[in-house]
Amino acid sequence: MADAGRVVVKIGSSSLTAPGGRLDVDRIHRLVAVVAERRAAGQEVVLVSSGAIAAGIAPLGLPMRPTDLATAQATASVGQGLLVARYTEAFAEHGRRVGQVLLTAEDLIRRQHYRNAQRALARLLALGVVPIVNENDTVATDEIRFGDNDRLAALVAHLVRADALVLLTDVDGLYDGPPSRAGARRIPEVRGPEDLDGVEVTGRGTSIGTGGMVTKLEAASIATSAGVPVVLTVADNAERALLGEPVGTWFAATGRRKSARRLWLAHAARTSGRLVLDDGAIHAITHGKRSLLAAGITGVEGDFEPGDPVELATPHGVVIARGLVAYSAGEVREMRGRTTAELQEQDGTSHPRPVVHRDDLVIVSRY
CATH class of the missing domain: 3.40.1160.10 (Acetylglutamate kinase-like)
Known part of the structure; x- marks a missing residue:
């Protein structure tokens, strides 16, 4: 000191x-x-x-x-x-x-x-x-x-x-x-x-x-x-x-x-909603340093637009990360639980964007 x-x-x-x-x-x-x-x-x-x-x-x-x-x-x-x-x-x-x-x-x-x-x-x-x-x-x-x-x-x-x-x-x-x-x-x-x-x-x-x-x-x-x-x-x-x-x-x-x-994302940003994740998604973002995909989302709370900060939480309500979401709340509700292959078949896109990219995600607690 x-x-x-x-x-x-x-x-x-x-x-x-x-x-x-x-x-x-x-x-x-x-x-x-x-x-x-x-x-x-x-x-x-x-x-x-x-x-x-x-x-x-x-x-x-x-x-x-x-x-x-x-x-x-x-x-x-x-x-x-x-x-x-x-x-x-x-x-x-x-x-x-x-x-x-x-x-x-x-x-x-x-x-x-x-x-x-x-x-x-x-x-x-x-x-x-x-x-x-x-x-x-x-x-x-x-x-x-x-x-x-x-x-x-x-x-x-x-x-x-x-x-x-x-x-x-x-x-x-x-x-x-x-x-x-x-x-x-x-x-x-x-x-x-x-x-x-x-x-x-x-x-x-x-x-x-x-x-x-x-x-x-x-x-x-x-x-x-x-x-x-x-x-x-x-x-x-x-x-x-x-x-x-x-x-x-x-x-x-x-x-x-x-x-x-x-x-800013971890501590200062006001979040607009929350995404509830399954165990696989939790492990992928906290230990695998992976992006969040729609398949790992089990619940969507709040009303948000693309680019808004959201919380990423466990089924028990523990917030483990924050991130900038790439889709609106309505879009995520339609996408949740669906694999990349299923989304490709529906939308005709070869590489659907992650819901939250790893570059736009910060871990706030280990679970």
């Missing part, structure tokens, strides 16, 4: 706010001091910061985080300006400028948006600016319901080709059970999914933030599968984590860095 040239640091709302929900300026200044020190040492840092909605709660006189979408968007609109203003002031004390980058899932789904975001972040870093990234909660929908920016941080780590991702939260690592339970043990290192067997994870966040340990593990899985190691620790350990000291939980990289397209 100490030798990482570029690091993404994500901090959640609960680590930036005081009791009652107001933004805690002292906490921001402590975090900024650590980031500025690492930047002065030559390490590039992208800061993914939650807190826009939390920052807007007190100024609007709200008793708690809003639950309806319109009020949440309005609160984020008020709070985002306050949040960035605090960061601007704090970094200015260290002679650093910041740049605000607001993203939504659309910016990671659409290829041109993805490339634009990538260029903008690269240029900010080249200019010595510290990018402050947040979800654009004012116009986002799913992001407000599902995000504490954990998933976004993992995707940003891939976007900027970071050497590591640091997730700062309000617990000092991953435990094998609820940390409040007597005898719960902190897990110092996770080398792969098998190390999580038997780990009991509960809760999806606080009244201020919307994340939780579940989303942290999801983010760690996204990042490590794309070749980016992850440190999960409490915000007070930020400096020690960035210096490479053994704090929190270290998630080792388990895969190679993926192409932007494959990472």
Whole structure:
């Protein structure tokens, strides 16, 4: 970690706010001091910061985080300006400028948006600016319901080709059970999914933030599968984590860095339907690295068009892959279960296209 040239640091709302929900300026200044020190040492840092909605709660006189979408968007609109203003002031004390980058899932789904975001972040870093990234909660929908920016941080780590991702939260690592339970043990290192067997994870966040340990593990899985190691620790350990000291939980990289397209397909794309596969098709795509043919499809769910992302699932509902389908839902329903020879005889084509070509398919879990 100490030798990482570029690091993404994500901090959640609960680590930036005081009791009652107001933004805690002292906490921001402590975090900024650590980031500025690492930047002065030559390490590039992208800061993914939650807190826009939390920052807007007190100024609007709200008793708690809003639950309806319109009020949440309005609160984020008020709070985002306050949040960035605090960061601007704090970094200015260290002679650093910041740049605000607001993203939504659309910016990671659409290829041109993805490339634009990538260029903008690269240029900010080249200019010595510290990018402050947040979800654009004012116009986002799913992001407000599902995000504490954990998933976004993992995707940003891939976007900027970071050497590591640091997730700062309000617990000092991953435990094998609820940390409040007597005898719960902190897990110092996770080398792969098998190390999580038997780990009991509960809760999806606080009244201020919307994340939780579940989303942290999801983010760690996204990042490590794309070749980016992850440190999960409490915000007070930020400096020690960035210096490479053994704090929190270290998630080792388990895969190679993926192409932007494959990472998008695996984690960012919204699927339009699901194809249920038989055992032969499951084995062919997961172990044989083959394309999905119509003969192996037993069920079709949803309404999709050619080129849409779809899930590929087992008969028990386990999603094992995602892919770009070559036919509409109606066409696949007519084709399912039929062999290539049968389709050739019906359509008169010598080489019917696979339903999902192997170049348009990514495995998301082994079965």
